[in-house]
Structures are given as C-alpha cells and as structure tokens.
Amino acid sequence: MQESIRLDYLAAIGVVGWVPRQPLPHAAFRIPPELPAVPAEAEPNTEVTAVPAAKPLGAPKAAAAVASARAKIVVRPAKPEPVPAPVIAQSVEPAARPVPLESFYLQLWMAGPCALLIETSEPGLESASPGLRLLKDILRAVRLPQTPHLYADFQWPLNRNPQFDRSASAASLALQAFMQARLESEPAVSIGCFGAYPRLLLGPELDGQNLPYGREEALEHLPPAWFAPDLDTLMNSSSSKAQLWQQLKRIMSRWQAAQ
Template sequence: MIPELRRRAYLSAMQVANWLPRVALPFAAASRPELLTPLEPAREVLELEEVAPVAPAVAPATTIEHPLALERPKVEVPRPSAVPRVSVKPEVPDEAAPEPSPAKPVPQPPPRFALQLLRAGQCVLLVELPTGEPFTSRDPAYLLLKDLLRAAGLPDSPQLIGEPVRWPLLVRGNLDQGPQAALEYVQGFISARLEEESACACLWLVGLPAVRFAGEAGAEAYNRELQIDELGSAWALPGLELLMDEPARKAELWQAMRRVMRRWQQSQVESTNE
C-alpha cells in the first residue's frame, strides 16, 4: 500500500478529482461527508412520439468505514534501498602513464653518384663523372673541363688524386648509406687528401653531387663561393653535362670565374716569389 500523499499525487496526475475506495485503505485520510451522500435515482422520461432511453447515472460506491480510516495517517519514513548506489567518479588522467615513443625516422634511400678528385696548379677539383667512369682523353666532358682550366689560367692537364668515389659503397648490407652518411664520407675523403697535398687556394665543386655532398648546398649555389668547415674556400660550378646541354650557362660561369680567379692567381704569384 502507498501512503496518502503519494496516492493523491498519482490521482492528480490522472486528473481524478473525486474518488471512493472499495475497501478501507490503511494510512488513508478520513472521507469527506459530502462525498458519502447518496445520489437521487434517475427518472426515465417517456415521450409520445419517440422514446429516448436515458442511461442511468452510475451511483457512487458506498464506502465502508473502517476503524483504521479514522485514525491519523502515518507518515512513512523512506528506508535506504538494499541495492548500493554506484558513484561515478570523474576520470583523472594517469600522470604515471608512459608517453608514446616517437616514431623512428624512415631511412632514406642511398644517393647514387661518382666523383673524381683532381689537381690543377693551385686548385683542387672535385668533379662529377657523368658516366660513372673515369675521364678519357676524347671524352667531351673532359675536353670541356680542359677549356675551363685554360680560361682560368690553370694547367689544362689535371692530375688524378686517388680513385673515384662511388656511392653507395656497398651493394648489400645494413650499413647506413643515406645522404647524411654520404656527406660525411665525401668531406672526410677530401679533408684527408688535402692534408697530403700542398696548399690549395680554392676547391672547385663541379656538378650537383659535388656541391651537395661536399659543400652542403644545392643548385642555387652555382657560380658562388662557399666557405666549408675543414675544407676552406670552395667554388660551386654546374655539372659538365649541364654546361654542354645548356650553353647559355657558360656566360654566367665566365663572369663568376673572373671574380674568383684572384684567389689562385695571387697564390701563384706568392709561390713564384718564394
């Protein structure tokens, strides 16, 4: 059985204004006297032409007073339910959780190039081998190189310094042969050869692989002077194949050569005076 206050709330929600129980309800308030007054019986009205039956009114059910109904309603104190309440705590980030490890860098494929180190007078040349093989006397690229040396006032028969540097060094294996490894190897190779040779007034870097892996620069450095740690002053030149394919580059190269020539010309004068 439900208490009186909750019962009235249910009846109000169902829009029931007056109601009478069939039996005495425990903990219920006493009924109002005006609700217990019996209603008069409905009369049937007979007409001559038409007899319209009238539905009899439903008499309210007579309530039976129970001794408990006269008592004062008791207030039921809600008791705690047997089912424990589950309290939801806000999630707190775990400070001790390890941070995700950074992704390992993807190894870059090894570059492919061949370089030859030459000496012409007071200058040392690191020249890209267009075919990957050493120059021959009838090679068009070698003939163009001889023309450049004569225009610079240097001997046109350069001397070979060591074997060509071919990269990658190994065809197979797990050794790192990426761009950074190639740069360190080329710079170390040139530094070791320069220590064995006499003074170098200027290092020529002929071709993009020479400029990139010895001068740490790109094609934008063509015809410019570079200052390289442990290697000294250098001059970046386009590749011999590129000069043959694009002859218009020779004019810009000649203008740059006129500015750089003072380095080895002054060195030649000093060596002659000694």
C-alpha cells in the same frame, strides 16, 4: 644508568611494579599509582561516625604530573599514503629510417693549386671525351694547368652492406672526410665543384631550388669552394657557361697568387 638497562635488571630479579623514591637520571616519567583508601576503625562502645575516605596520598601532585605529561604528548596525524600518478599510455612510434641516397660517382682532379671535384658516370672522364675537352678549355681560360691529373675517386655508397647508413647526412660526412684526407698534404687554395652531388660538402641538403651555382662558399677545414653545373649541362647551355665565366673572373686571383 640507562633506562633500558635498569628495566632489564628489575625484570631479571622479578620486580614487576616499582616507584622510585627520587627522580632517576635518564628515566622515563612514570605516573604514581593510586593508593587505596585507609578504612576507619570503630572504637568500642562509641558511636560509629562516618569517616570520609581518605584521599590518595599525593593525589594533587600526581594529578598535576599526569596533566603535565599529557600536555606534552603531541599526537601527529598519520601521513596519507601517496596516491600513485595515473600512468598515461603513450604510443611509441618506431624511429623513421633515413631515406637512402642514390648511388653517385665523383672524381677528384688536381690542376695546380686548384682541386676539381667532378660528378661523372663511371669510369669517368676519358682522354678523348667531350667533357674532358671542355674542362681543359675552362682551365686554359682561367690560367690553370691544362693537363690536370686524376688524384682520387669517390663512389657512394662506400660498400654494399644494406645495414650501412646510406642517407644524405652520412654521404655528406663521408665526402667531407674524403676531401680533408686527400687535400691534407696538397697546396690547394680553391675547390671547383661540377655537378649536384659535390654540394654535399655544404651539408646533406640537396634541394634543387637552392643551388649554390654562381657563388663561392667557405668550408670547414677545407679551402673555399665554387660550384657549377655538371660538364654535360655546361656543354649544352651557353648561359651556364657565361655564368661560370663571370664567377671565375672574380675568384681566379686565388690561384694566380699561389702560382
């Protein structure tokens, strides 16, 4: 019988103090009670002698049991309450809002297997503009079709909503997506970029000290691109035109093999 059930039975029948005759299974250890000493009775007409008080019955066994029980009791120190860590107040600075990029306008022209991304002012290259005549001269020199056709245009920002992200990073992602979508079905083997803002195809950095002019760059998910100053700068700078010509002589084999 379980100890708890046994105690409930004894309490129900009114038994308050009790000692088992033999060890009970599952019962907690109980210290035997001390029995009162039995007084000695004096015999009549005899001398009364002092009788020492009798030792309690089973005193050695009880004492040994009490000592053994106390030896098994392990007093564990109370755990100290955790001290809360001091809260260090930190000043939360609002995130800096990205600097908006100024507006610009690009036109995508196709000249055979070469795509041309040209920075220009709105409405862009006109049929009789000096910039378009210079572009035709460049195409004739590198053996590309001299009558390129306007394929698409890109204007930044994409909308007039002031809540729209207008940073250089957003413009770079938008221009890359624009070029990937437009050239997905076109057999372009090279991209010619004229101006500063087409450099966004390489990333959001527009540092004027690190111009990619005079070299060809590999692009992700796009044909390789070569970079040159805008058409107005080329018209007014003979050194820029000479540098562009040296660059085009090295890479013109790309579209010549495709024709």
